[in-house]
Amino acid sequence: TNILASDHDFQHVISMRKFERTLTFRGCYLHVYAGCPVRQVALECASQGLSGMEFLIGIPGLLGGAITMNAGYFGHDISQRLDEITFLTVDGELLSINDFKFKRRYCSVQEMEGAIVAGKFRLDKSCEAEVRGVLEEYTQRRKATQPLGHPSAGGIFKNHSLLPKILPYLEKTRIGDAEICMSAPNWILNKGKATFNDVMQLIRNLQTLAKERLNENLELEIKVLP
Incomplete structure (x- = not known):
């Protein structure tokens, strides 16, 4: 998502849908693979009574792309919760990265050659009802402020x-x-x-x-x- 591609063919396109999409909770930590839909991450956290990822609800796409673009909304973004990235280099080396730089819609992994395999996130203990209430609030705010009835590439400009x-x-x-x-x-x-x-x-x-x-x-x- 958040990509505008030209009309010609591309080589070497990575399909994130072929990536693992499993989520694993350990206490207040979440380990999730890059192929997991962002919406599923928000809903699974709610079912565990863990808060911190509610802002992801309504964001299209998969977790790997959300990390790469530092996805966010409602004043929150991925950088505030991300603890570690598992990254596969073009040489086949698997790296654990916990030193990355963020700004609006940017993570420093964009400068690396390879692909995100998984991410580890820090969450807060809450209760399912409270988290689901926030999800519903955010969903309604999106419907009121974003044109969801037609396809688009998402928000075009930062400023x-x-x-x-x-x-x-x-x-x-x-x-x-x-x-x-x-x-x-x-x-x-x-x-x-x-x-x-x-x-x-x-x-x-x-x-x-x-x-x-x-x-x-x-x-x-x-x-x-x-």
Whole structure:
């Protein structure tokens, strides 16, 4: 998720769905493999009465990608709970990494060649009812603030608070089947058969306006594979 890929073919694509997806709880620690769906992580933690991963509810994709992108929402992110990463290098070496750097939608493993195999997380003891209450609250907030009815690559820009200031000057909010969601303008929706170029043209138009009108650079949150 959070990837915008061009329309041509790619080589050497790793399918995370082929990775192990088992979760193991030991006290307040969770060991989970990279192929586990993020939603499942949130729900399994709730069933164990452990809090700290509720923010993952509603985030699409698998755990390996969530670590790589330091996924987060509601003021929380992966970095606040991650204790250790198991990483497989391109040479076949299995590493345990507990010294990594984070920032918004970034983990330093992005600079390494290989793939995340698993992660270990620190959680807090709570009760199932309380954790499920938080899950429901977060689910409703997502439904109220995010356009979940159409496919998209997720939030486009990190500094998206600039968008309302430039949208009135945008000539087109739709190119082909790619359309900016006016109720949540950091999302570009696929209304049919949107292409990579359709979406990129909207992104470039917004970046150009931000520079011309505000002298600001709109920084991409999504990863673009040209």
